[in-house]
Amino acid sequence: MQINDEIIDKLSNLAKLEFNDSEKQEIKADLSRILDFVEKLQQVNTDGVEPLIYMNEDVNVLRTDEAKITISKEEALKNAPLKDSDYFKVPTVLKSGQS
Amino acid sequence: MTDKYEPVIGLEIHIQLSTDSKAYSSDPASYGAPPNTHVSPITLGHPGTLPFVNKKVLEFAIKLGLACGCDLRRENQYARKNYFYADLPKGYQITQDTTPICTGGEISFKTKDGADHKVRLTRIHMEEDAGKSIHDQDPFNTLIDLNRAGVALLEMVSEPDIRSSEEANLFVTEVRKLVRYLEICDGNMEEGSLRCDANISVRPKGTKKFGTKVEVKNMNSIKNVQRAIEYEIKRQVEVLESGGTLYQETRNFDAVSGTTTAMRSKEAANDYRYFPEPDLGPVIITESFIEKIRSLIPALPAELFKKYTEEFGLSSYDATVLTENKDFALYFEDLTSKTKNFKSAANWMIGPVKSYLNENAAVINEFPIESSKIAEIIALIDNNKISFTAGTKQLFPELLKNPGKDINSILIELNLIQESDANSLKPYVAKAMAMYPDKVIEYRSGKKGLLGLFMGEVMKLSGGKADPKVASKLVKEALDEGI
Numbered sequence: 001m002q003i004n005d006e007i008i009d010k011l012s013n014l015a016k017l018e019f020n021d022s023e024k025q026e027i028k029a030d031l032s033r034i035l036d037f038v039e040k041l042q043q044v045n046t047d048g049v050e051p052l053i054y055m056n057e058d059v060n061v062l063r064t065d066e067a068k069i070t071i072s073k074e075e076a077l078k079n080a081p082l083k084d085s086d087y088f089k090v091p092t093v094l095k096s097g098q099s
Numbered sequence: 100m101t102d103k104y105e106p107v108i109g110l111e112i113h114i115q116l117s118t119d120s121k122a123y124s125s126d127p128a129s130y131g132a133p134p135n136t137h138v139s140p141i142t143l144g145h146p147g148t149l150p151f152v153n154k155k156v157l158e159f160a161i162k163l164g165l166a167c168g169c170d171l172r173r174e175n176q177y178a179r180k181n182y183f184y185a186d187l188p189k190g191y192q193i194t195q196d197t198t199p200i201c202t203g204g205e206i207s208f209k210t211k212d213g214a215d216h217k218v219r220l221t222r223i224h225m226e227e228d229a230g231k232s233i234h235d236q237d238p239f240n241t242l243i244d245l246n247r248a249g250v251a252l253l254e255m256v257s258e259p260d261i262r263s264s265e266e267a268n269l270f271v272t273e274v275r276k277l278v279r280y281l282e283i284c285d286g287n288m289e290e291g292s293l294r295c296d297a298n299i300s301v302r303p304k305g306t307k308k309f310g311t312k313v314e315v316k317n318m319n320s321i322k323n324v325q326r327a328i329e330y331e332i333k334r335q336v337e338v339l340e341s342g343g344t345l346y347q348e349t350r351n352f353d354a355v356s357g358t359t360t361a362m363r364s365k366e367a368a369n370d371y372r373y374f375p376e377p378d379l380g381p382v383i384i385t386e387s388f389i390e391k392i393r394s395l396i397p398a399l400p401a402e403l404f405k406k407y408t409e410e411f412g413l414s415s416y417d418a419t420v421l422t423e424n425k426d427f428a429l430y431f432e433d434l435t436s437k438t439k440n441f442k443s444a445a446n447w448m449i450g451p452v453k454s455y456l457n458e459n460a461a462v463i464n465e466f467p468i469e470s471s472k473i474a475e476i477i478a479l480i481d482n483n484k485i486s487f488t489a490g491t492k493q494l495f496p497e498l499l500k501n502p503g504k505d506i507n508s509i510l511i512e513l514n515l516i517q518e519s520d521a522n523s524l525k526p527y528v529a530k531a532m533a534m535y536p537d538k539v540i541e542y543r544s545g546k547k548g549l550l551g552l553f554m555g556e557v558m559k560l561s562g563g564k565a566d567p568k569v570a571s572k573l574v575k576e577a578l579d580e581g582i
Contacts, residue, residue: 014182014369056380059380060380060382060383061151061380064155066120068127069127070126071138071140072136073136077135082240086244088185089240090243092234
């Protein structure tokens with residue numbers, strides 16, 4: 001699969017990342033290599049093989065509805081690059097509401 | 100102008116479940132805690148953490164599915180919906196994509212003219228809420244509170260079966276009533292426990308093809324759902340009538356101005372790249388699990404409505420008021436297990452009981468008088484032991500003041516027992532006739548309307564205690580005697 005600038009732009013937009021021109025070239029090369037590798041897997045005949053989604057066969061692993069507090073606010077905020085005493089802070093985002 | 104067009108509306112309702120813990124982690128799900136205190140490494144999306152399905156979410160989803168007549172999927176899978184936003188630390192929402200737990204089903208309600216109306220459901224699926232972004236407290240940053248991140252949601256999607264803003268209002272009202280009856284969500288739209296998005300398009304009347312669909316978000320009350328839809332229909336018709344083009348987009352409703360404004364267009368829309376969630380194994384729902392949950396479902400408003408109108412012979416208005424609120428309906432259920440005068444029981448509920456609740460801004464669970472006492476009052480009135488007025492104006496207020504007091508002692512204390520013994524009432528009748536000899540003559544010469552005057556006097560003389568039925572018979576007999 002040919003990775004062009006358009007695909008890189010779309011992916012960086014979805015990932016909310018920005019790349020300059022030289023970074024773009026590097027990523028293009030990396031992604032092409034990754035996709036070439038995956039394409040090799042495509043050569044294997046998988047007719048009649050169920051897709052593998054889960055790493056084990058457990059079903060109905062359910063939890064009883066019991067509330068527990070396991071970490072404090074201070075611990076929660078500890079690794080945040082930007083914060084105040086109560087909140088995580090991120091650069092102002094235009095209100096665009098996701099659901 | 101609007102008359103030339105037909106609106107086509109579908110609703111998406113997010114139902115925040117009242118579980119104790121979140122959907123895929125055990126941090127508390129309750130509302131209103133200090134910011135970022137209801138979080139866990141799973142909620143925060145830390146590497147190496149694994150989600151865990153809350154069994155209660157499944158139960159609640161099945162409850163709602165059964166109540167709406169949906170098909171329940173036996174083998175459930177979860178999916179990741181990928182997008183990057185600061186209030187979603189994992190970078191994806193765990194939801195259901197191609198395998199929603201409920202498909203089909205319907206919500207039915209009565210329209211204003213009393214007709215039955217059904218709106219088909221497309222699906223109901225399980226997912227999780229995002230955190231909260233606060234944009235207006237810091238000029239340079241957006242503040243993030245992740246208490247809500249991971250709280251369990253059901254998303255209900257309707258078919259585009261809704262044709263007016265009033266129908267949308269009734270649909271949301273019915274859903275809210277239903278989730279409250281089922282006790283799976285508090286239905287509080289202002290706090291965001293119940294959120295509604297609307298997909299709205301218009302098309303020339305008589306055509307089959309759908310117009311361009313616009314999604315409207317941010318309607319935090321049922322009234323605003325109706326207002327937003329009304330505005331949006333008008334806006335779309337105006338654009339089309341002026342020769343313009345509508346774009347598929349998401350618009351935000353502003354409750355202050357009552358208008359919608361463009362939020363983001365679908366062109367730049369996210370590509371959510373759904374794929375099966377490998378961290379959560381499949382959940383198989385068994386028949387016995389479904390049957391267990393079916394047995395937990397209380398009588399639902401539609402069933403009670405039917406019972407009250409068909410079995411109890413009440414009007415649809417009465418039945419609607421009685422079933423509006425679950426606890427109110429339960430009190431009535433309780434009351435009607437103690438009296439067979441259903442009409443009178445309904446009148447007591449809708450009259451004195453409801454007035455008391457309104458005046459005191461109280462809910463029925465705070466109502467001080469036991470249903471057995473209301474049933475007793477109804478029986479006293481029915482047996483002519485006390486008058487209706489004595490029951491509502493004296494006995495009832497006294498009981499409100501002293502709910503524990505024995506009714507018989509109140510009757511004696513306030514002297515409320517009616518005189519229905521003919522011999523004790525006869526002197527009043529004689530006295531009343533003696534007061535107006537000329538009217539007696541007028542009556543006897545044909546002015547039958549004067550009966551009321553004599554009745555009034557008898558009631559007055561007896562201090563309001565004369566049993567009106569017996570008294571009226573006596574008055575009539577005494578007057579007619581001389582003809």
